[in-house]
Amino acid sequence: MPSSEVKPSLPVNLASSQKFSRDKALRVLLQSWRSQNILPQNVAKKLWKGIFDCVYHSDNSLVQADLIDRIASHLSTFRHLPLSLQYFSTFFLTMRREWSGIDSVR
Structure with a gap:
């Protein structure tokens, strides 16, 4: 996947x-x-929105916990520090943007 598109x-x-x-x-x-050096910010935001939706739509808390562990474990596999920082900071941007939309049932 080219870095400029999703x-x-x-x-x-x-x-x-x-x-x-x-x-x-x-x-x-x-x-x-993981194969990128850094992604354009708009692409990184789209990807994290997809990851957020992936966790949100997971079936139950055990599936979500496993999924979150797999997602978090990838932070240490990135080859370039700027990419790791972007991955982590875009996570926080996504959580700030999406947190108020999480309903009480989930």
Whole structure:
């Protein structure tokens, strides 16, 4: 995936109700992100929105916990410090933007 674009199906698959689709999309996303030096901020925000939706649509708390552990473990696999910092800082931007929309049921 070129750094300047996000395949339209990727965020959709991350937010899928099917666990298999979410897992496959997350694997593709993290592998492609890891191969970059740095991403344009708008692309990084789209990708984190997809990751947020992936966690939000996960079936139950055990599935969410496993998913969150897998997502967090990728921070240490990035080759370049600027990419790690971007990954982490974009996470905080996404949480700030999305936190108020999380309903009390989840």
